Amino acid sequence: MITFGRKLKHLRQKNHLTQKELGIAIGFPEDSADVRIAQYEADARKPRDEILAKMAKILCVPIDVLTVPILSEPREYEAASFWMHELAAEL
Known part of the structure; x- marks a missing residue:
């Protein structure tokens, strides 16, 4: 699966x-903005919903593009x- x-x-x-630019655009302090984004990119940290919304807006994508699992x-x-196939009737 492609990770967040x-x-x-x-x-x-x-x-x-x-x-750093993305982190600052989201609103993180300049001295730690790149570290926070690096943690997200390494899947060491998960962003809160409000951070996800800001990321999606800045990156010009719907939130689902970031959050829905991709095979x-x-x-x-x-x-x-x-x-x-098994759950077709329920979906």
């Missing part, structure tokens, strides 16, 4: 922002397909 940190890093780089391995697709 990997998605965040990709979107940050796509928007030509450094970790990346064949076994994940197989498991998802199985459960979608």
